[in-house]
Amino acid sequence: MWKQTEGSRAVAETVAHCRPEVIAAYPISPQTHIVEELSRLVRSGTLDPCEYVNVESEFAAMSMCIGASAAGARAYTATASQGLLYMVEALYNASGLGLPVVMTVANRAIGAPINIWNDHSDSMSQRDSGWIQLYARDNQEAADLHPQAFRLAEELSLPVMVCMDGFVLTHAWERIDVPDQERVDAFLPPFEPRQVLDPAEPVSIGAMVGPDAFTEVRYLAHAKQTQALEAIPRVSAEFGEVFGRVSGGLVHPYACEDADTVVVSLGSVCGTVCDVVDEMRERGVRIGALAVTSFRPFPLEEVRAVLGGARRVVVLERAFSVGVGGIVSANVRTALSGIRLDGHTVVAGLGGRAITKASLHRLFDDALAGRLGELTFLDLDTGLVERELARMARTRRSGPSAENILRDVGSNR
Amino acid sequence: MSGARQVKFYQVGSLAAGNRLLAPALRSGQADPDRSNALTCGHRACQGCGEALGARYVLDAAQRASGGKVIAVNATGCLEVFSTPYPETSWQLPWLHSLFGNAPAVAAGVAAALRAQGRTDVRVIGQGGDGGTVDIGLGCLSGMFERDDDVLYVCYDNEAYMNTGVQRSGATPPAARTATTQTGAPFGQGKSLPLIAMAHGIPYVATATVAGLRDLEAKVHRAMGMRGARYLHVLVPCPLGWGTASHDTVRVARLAERCGLFPVFEAVDGEVTDVTPIRRRIPVEEYLRPQKRYAHLFEPEVRTDVIARLQRAADRNVARFGLAEEEAP
Ligand code: SF4
Numbered sequence: 172m173w174k175q176t177e178g179s180r181a182v183a184e185t186v187a188h189c190r191p192e193v194i195a196a197y198p199i200s201p202q203t204h205i206v207e208e209l210s211r212l213v214r215s216g217t218l219d220p221c222e223y224v225n226v227e228s229e230f231a232a233m234s235m236c237i238g239a240s241a242a243g244a245r246a247y248t249a250t251a252s253q254g255l256l257y258m259v260e261a262l263y264n265a266s267g268l269g270l271p272v273v274m275t276v277a278n279r280a281i282g283a284p285i286n287i288w289n290d291h292s293d294s295m296s297q298r299d300s301g302w303i304q305l306y307a308r309d310n311q312e313a314a315d316l317h318p319q320a321f322r323l324a325e326e327l328s329l330p331v332m333v334c335m336d337g338f339v340l341t342h343a344w345e346r347i348d349v350p351d352q353e354r355v356d357a358f359l360p361p362f363e364p365r366q367v368l369d370p371a372e373p374v375s376i377g378a379m380v381g382p383d384a385f386t387e388v389r390y391l392a393h394a395k396q397t398q399a400l401e402a403i404p405r406v407s408a409e410f411g412e413v414f415g416r417v418s419g420g421l422v423h424p425y426a427c428e429d430a431d432t433v434v435v436s437l438g439s440v441c442g443t444v445c446d447v448v449d450e451m452r453e454r455g456v457r458i459g460a461l462a463v464t465s466f467r468p469f470p471l472e473e474v475r476a477v478l479g480g481a482r483r484v485v486v487l488e489r490a491f492s493v494g495v496g497g498i499v500s501a502n503v504r505t506a507l508s509g510i511r512l513d514g515h516t517v518v519a520g521l522g523g524r525a526i527t528k529a530s531l532h533r534l535f536d537d538a539l540a541g542r543l544g545e546l547t548f549l550d551l552d553t554g555l556v557e558r559e560l561a562r563m564a565r566t567r568r569s570g571p572s573a574e575n576i577l578r579d580v581g582s583n584r
Numbered sequence: 585m586s587g588a589r590q591v592k593f594y595q596v597g598s599l600a601a602g603n604r605l606l607a608p609a610l611r612s613g614q615a616d617p618d619r620s621n622a623l624t625c626g627h628r629a630c631q632g633c634g635e636a637l638g639a640r641y642v643l644d645a646a647q648r649a650s651g652g653k654v655i656a657v658n659a660t661g662c663l664e665v666f667s668t669p670y671p672e673t674s675w676q677l678p679w680l681h682s683l684f685g686n687a688p689a690v691a692a693g694v695a696a697a698l699r700a701q702g703r704t705d706v707r708v709i710g711q712g713g714d715g716g717t718v719d720i721g722l723g724c725l726s727g728m729f730e731r732d733d734d735v736l737y738v739c740y741d742n743e744a745y746m747n748t749g750v751q752r753s754g755a756t757p758p759a760a761r762t763a764t765t766q767t768g769a770p771f772g773q774g775k776s777l778p779l780i781a782m783a784h785g786i787p788y789v790a791t792a793t794v795a796g797l798r799d800l801e802a803k804v805h806r807a808m809g810m811r812g813a814r815y816l817h818v819l820v821p822c823p824l825g826w827g828t829a830s831h832d833t834v835r836v837a838r839l840a841e842r843c844g845l846f847p848v849f850e851a852v853d854g855e856v857t858d859v860t861p862i863r864r865r866i867p868v869e870e871y872l873r874p875q876k877r878y879a880h881l882f883e884p885e886v887r888t889d890v891i892a893r894l895q896r897a898a899d900r901n902v903a904r905f906g907l908a909e910e911e912a913p
Contacts, residue, residue, distance in 0.1 A: 224692070228727070231689040231727050234724060235690070237682050238697065241680050244700055264683055368655045373677050374678060381669065
């Protein structure tokens, strides 16, 4: 159903149409509008039967989803940032137990310094948690990815994280075709658990496993993610048949066929990158863009197929691995092993800093002109950083860096 | 319920004979050869483990009270480790272990699922040791209480982290030696989870010990007859951690009751409604002496000052809960 609506509301309504039976909710910005709307939908009886539980922490939220899923119920929660980190232990547990929980992550930076705005530090930190991770490019896709997430999760018995950029998507209003009940029902069959707590057929779930079998059990997690590489495009195609649009899948190349330079990115910035690609193409630059929708599993073959023919790859990342650099880049490099080309990691949009078309134009021009290094922090104010580094070198008790830098920002104005 | 295997009987003599004199409905669930035997033999608990004994009574009673329709959620700890080294399991009922600190939330999740599925006949038990309950799991437990989730949570309290090698927990009593309180746990620290549970105003809170197994069964039955968040705190001596003989587990639990250090009571809606009065009260010293964790109170010299403080704590319990026989309500 087409409507002018907020990203969070579209996601909440779509999730409701997926008929979750247990929703565990703990509020954190910028995820709040999703759980608020779901609360309303359950309270009004629109979503029924469903147990909506206000829990006391994200750790409890994920734990409750674990219990609900093991009891054979379709379970859902949403979180962001610190909340995702607070549930980490349970996150690994859900995937280790093979429980098909679906969770929306309203991507947000991680403190300190505390910051409520968007980047991908939260979900990227959980890339090894065993969850499938899908990144939405826009709100239509954010909504559409949820029925697909439940399909994938339940087919593979693996939890799925749908990542949507906090505020940029969650709080943006636009025209969205919210997947309606009838079509979601046609697309998403009822949950048939692979394992279930049932007094009629008692099983023990979560037994201790020693060195004799641990490797095999863990390998299965990898094998299931490998199966997801086949399932994700198939489910996306089936979604396309029911809903008549392209959403989800592993990767989305844009103007890549003849491109010398390809820009890899995830999430909402993909749209901006495509706009810049269009503008540069008008100038005759052979540039393309590759959106990675499935970051876990990472589609090595598909990425290699798109990038293998390029001369230059720029990976635009909204998070980084402190002490080494790119996270997505490292995965792209694995995909390209044995292929020689110029690779650039660009860390951009941290803590909500806007990634503007002007900055991207400058960046890509630098790349084309051979002026771009291996690791770049887009729009980094080096003056500010150098002042603080000098202060730290000068005095032992230089004080809290964040406050020092903020003071410098203030005095610069 | 799996009744496929005939259970073995270890209990002979007067108790079993006593059971035979009772009407079948009044007999202990354990006297029934067709009992569910939720935690079957072959597990790896230490000889004389109070937790294994307590858990079997609790779960068998719960199964009896619900027609066998019980799902158990277990926190990490001895009970989890000794019962399920892969690929063997001692559990004859549906059982889920997730993490150390989340059993109450996982159990609440199971209960929510059952409610959404309309399966009101299936009941949920959450269980863990004192570390998983009073320390790392307290946040989740408090949330479960506060929401009045339909879960019976059972804490098997052996007063320290036994699974990791006897370190102090928030339930370790003062003066007890653990691997992290070499000279005895400090006074003035620690918490009483039954009182914290009562402060939540939940429908049912009770304490019990493995010395009063019929009382324990009765409390499980009462709890299973109610809905909402219910809490049962069972004292389960640990021969390894307490430094007691394996054949003394029940005796030591009885001494804990009889000296007043472990009050046995029931509370409904946050108010104490019943206590088990102490017949023939004993001085705390009689309870402390057989336990190596208190050996430093008796050697090289008798620490009358510390023992007196513990005695005062027991006296306070007796006064507070009205445990003296003549004061009993
Ligand atoms: S260490 Fe204690 S609680 Fe653990 S199995 Fe042995 S006796 Fe039981």
